[in-house]
Amino acid sequence: MDGTPLIAIDNLTFSYRESGGQGTTREVLHGITLDVQRGEHVAVLGHNGSGKSTLAKLLNLILEPDSGTIRIDGIEITDPDLSDADILTLRKKIGMVFQNPDNQMVATIAEEEVAFGPENLGLPSSEIRERVDAAMDAVGMTAFAKKETARLSGGQKQRIAIAGILAMEPECIVLDEPTSMLDPQGRKDVMKVIETLNRERGVTIVHITHDMNEAARAGRVIILNDGRIEMDGTPEEVFSDPDRLETLRLSVPQCTALMHALKKEGLNFEGPVARPEDCIEALCRALGGGR
């Protein structure tokens, strides 16, 4: 690649207008600077109200920043004389999946739901058909193509929502707590889809979540705190200091907590771990046996 990051945010601030008073505003993002490279899998963590969803909406120009710039693929989207066509191109590049599957579905039939994005792009119907079938296949929902969305489970709805974004062939998918309303099986299915997309198709993933175990699966974890980036690094780096996370009203993944507890008891490990499989490996090594 040429090295220009897919998403380049520079000193971004944003305020919401207060609903009560006239013209009063409240700044919720205070100078965010952040680059996301192509093909990265980024998890965004932060307590309730830290500004994660706001940041996500700014990326897609649903909200407009007060100051600072956002460049997507080198194009400055904060430019005031951006044309409608440019905005459509932007929305094609960055897809969004939201928390509540019921509130983001437009169509009654699953495949028509997936087709909604490509229809907006004005593609010929033969191409829409190809994209819909491919997207359905990618999320493992081909068998449900003709089903009513209302009859699907939460996890299936969310996979359809992802397929709907995928059919627009985006470079990046921003997911805002996509698993928080799902049962464990639904979460697992959605996480698997997200990881496959990232690994096998190189789709850049920005995954906003409250689940530390999900965040640990990402290649990079960013922690937002009160509208500022507090930490940014690999899961191992970010989760290495449980006490600091505590002050940010967050926790560490279970296996990391276990390792820290064991470390306090005197067991010796090579470094911080964030994923269960690394945890097992480190434990085996520390206990002297191979696997």
Place this chain on the structure above:
Amino acid sequence: MKSVTMGRYYASNSVIHRLDPRGKIVLAILFIVSTFLCKNVAAFAFLFVGVLVLAAVSRVPLKVILRSLKGVTVVIAFAALLNLFLTSTENAHMLWEIGTWNGRVYGITEEGIIKAVCMVVRIITLIIGTTLLLTYTMTPIELTDGLSRLLWPLLKIRVPVDLFAMMMSIALRFIPTLSEDTERIMNAQKARGANFSEGGLIRKARALVPILIPLFVSSFKRGEELAVAMECRGYHSGDDRTRLNELHWKVRDTVTFILFVALGAAVVCINIFCAGVPFLPAVL
């Protein structure tokens, strides 16, 4: 969960089911016009047989079709009685005289009976024919789709047909969601001691307020989130949107169309040629 979305759609793969929705909408209008063109018993009989054939071809069971008539039995009975008793008795074969009032003789006449029967047949064929074409063999989505595409030319004179179509399909999509919401809110209110089944009309209406207000609030929230999600997926109104399933007018559509037009023409012919044969004054 109940399947509210599909309405009374009867899933099957008959020829009628596969017809182009645009065609079926126009046919339904044509059909309504022909039922009103009927002027004598022969025409009514012809139309009635036509509807039965339609029902057979569409493979919707008679039991299901009769269910659609249940809701209008009162209307049918009312229309029958009205015709039975209020048909003019002048120059008519009186079968049972009831009495005279205001210088007018009232009673049941042969003409009255024929008229009542024709009226009943007209209403029944009207309902069976239109429900067969528009609800049993057409999903609500196909209906809005067909309707919006028939009205598409209006977009040129700035009637926002595309917006209405989008609104309709979103409304259909949200019916199950909102009915779930309603159920949830009702249960929550019941758990707090609300009573929706007792009391007079006013009390019952007042009991609905604590359901409607939360329902409105949650609908607005859903609407707001949906608007953002749609915007993110590049939604914009206008005629440069394309469709996954474009409607295709096929030979079978043309054939059925011609058949229906012939049916209408036959009704007109029967009206003309059978006029006065099985005597019947114009109904309505």
